[in-house]
Amino acid sequence: MDEINPKILDKLKEIKENDMSGFLKDIIHFEFQNIDQDRTLFGEEYDKLIKKYLGIK
């Protein structure tokens, strides 16, 4: 299955704030892609995403 458990995606859809659900969706996808890595450079990715969704530079 190349996809995240649809139940999770359903729960995300229930989140009314778009940026929150978008942020979580991206993060979840990122973690999914890197599930087998012990150490991920999640720090950078998270920084990137939060800036994106908060509209910060």
Added chain:
Amino acid sequence: MIFEYISLKNYRQYKEAKLEFALPNKGKNFTILQAPNGVGKSNLFNAINWCLYGKELFITKEEKRLPLVNTISLKENRKSEKCEVEIELKMRDEENKLMLITRKQMFYIDREGNITRDSSNLTIVREINHNMVNITSEQQEFINRNIPENIKEYFFFDGERLDDYFKKEGAESIKKAVYRISHIEILDRVINHLDYKHKEILRQNKDLTPAAESIRLEIQAAEEGVVAIKKDLDEKKTSLSEARLNIREIQEKRKKNPVPNTKELKEKREELDKSLEEYEKKIEEHKSEFSNYFKEIAPKILLHESFINVKKIIEDKKKKKEMPPGITKEYIDHLLKSGECICGREICSKDKSKDKISDLLNIYANLSDIGNYLVEMQGDTESILRQVKEFEKRYKDYEKRLKDLQMEFSTKSQELKKIKDKLSGTDESFAILEEQQQDLETARDDMLLSIGKLEGNIKSGEDFIKIRNKDLNDELSKEKRFAVLKSKLDFYSKALEKATNIKEAIMKETKMEIEDKTKKQFFNLIWNPTSFRDIKIDDDYNLSVIHKSGLESIGSLSAGQRQVLALSFIAALNSVSGFKLPIIIDTPLGRISKETRLNIASKLPEFLEDKQVTLLVTDEEYTDEVRKKLGKNVGKEYEISLKEHDDGAIATIKEKK
């Protein structure tokens, strides 16, 4: 995901084999692989695992010593000095797109017979938009995403070890598998990372006001404290479930050996003691009685020939009329005295008649005496001969009665011993069990108290943290320069909250779904559903079966019932996994009685409908009746046979038409 075929070349005993799986359409979703034990059915599963992950999960010690490559092929290729193992797996995903995975490994053999090998390499071909595309990078990741590595938990089941599901280790690995498969694992990561980032932002900002900084430090200390308490709590919870398990075990033990009624037993013991004494006496008396008889009869038996002789002599004399004597001695005496003979003539001493009569007198006297002696003996003779004749019967009667008495004695002795054992043995062991249970219950209650306290502490800690976070928030709001910081913090907090909620919801839903499905299947398939009330799965994925009496009864299920429970659980896991993976069950009907086997066989297709099922069965399991029950669901049937050679073995897969 369904398997279309697996082809094996030079893999262990499979020199060259191909297995096409039944495709689950039109209800013929079962593939049967029949083979006697030891032939290598499990290695088929190992082959799949090796092809996908380069690892074999179910290798016996003996097999570990052998190389992966078929030894016969290797020897055959001695000239070229190399031989390749190849396993190819063709699959289709849920969108019916093709996936072909091939793993190859080259083995080398030198003159001395030493075997070396290259590392294996993987080829993945996938259908994307009607094109066959080679996947060359991140191959293992691709496979893991499609068929997660710990597939053991939800697609391959060892029928001989289904019981492992009911043990703690089994439950743990199921929990891990469920977490992985429902991506709760991913959510965990998300939560951890969000938390980390949240703290990091604050930590890294060197520009906080002293007030803000001090609150932050407080929060940090409190969080660390809570983490420590949570760890402690986890340990206590583990101890608690262990104690609960132990208590259950003891309860089961006690149920099996209920307290004997000591008073009753003691009374019985006394009764038996007395009875045994009586029997001993009876036996002695019986022996002594016969002894006395024997002493009397023995010489008679030894002399019975001489009595037969006496009897004959008497009979002879009677025949000759010598007995009893015709004329008595007294009569002759009387004749002499009277001087008159029988015929009336005078007896006088002048002629020889008196002498003649005197002589006669002597002869008769003797005859008479002998006759008298014999007559005296006649009674005894008859009697003794009669007694001797009776001996055999009397002896046999004696022996029989003796045997009966001795048997009675022995039976009662054994009874007495049993009672004595019960009184001495279980007195002790029962008391020990009772004590153990009490100790465990006390420990359990203490733990519950501690756990309660710890949970309370955690809550107050978390409440404190919440409040202080709010305070921190307020503090940061005071200054415009913290606006961005604050917005990030808020965002992370909210994200954390949402992620946690989602995780909990999914955990709960997944567990409930598995529980419901297991329950539904179990009650649908078990033949005595009214005996049971409920099936429960706790947070740690321990299975529990509640009897109609309200008691936990997983420990007292029969082998057949456990099998049904395990199969229901498996079916539930498989469907909840959302992966739609094929199911392979090795020896599903192994350890069960004939009748139960037929029951399960008839229900298997029902609860595994729509799934691609492969059953690896032994000849003993796969009786004609079982075959008939599964019949209409079987799409493909194979027989595996093994031929042993000096250099190794070859297994062949042949389709049964």
Added chain:
Amino acid sequence: MSKRDRIFCESLKDYQMIKDEPGLFYKEENASIFIMAMALAFQKGLKSPFKKAKEGLARLTYLSEEQISMIKSVAIMDAQDPQVLLDEDKVYLIAEEYANAGIKLLKSLILTPDPGSVIKKLATEFIELIG
């Protein structure tokens, strides 16, 4: 000559040993032991004339009718003539000589370690004997 009033044996000690041994003839009467010894020897055809001085074993009045009959039947068989009954002394002598041989047999039979088996052993022989 004085009428015989008792039966004799060669060694009272033998009789005592048998009487002392817990078993079939424990504390049994001399007369009974005598009869058994006589019968054992007679069945095997063993007779043993007295070598030593005789010792008085039991008065004739202690013998039962049956026991007297047994003695007489032995004498008749031995002499092959019922006439022997006319000589009371001879009759008893014959019995005594058989008992003299038989007492040794009886001793070895009785002094076996397992008294229970004496009966069993003899019983099986007896059943065969009776036929």
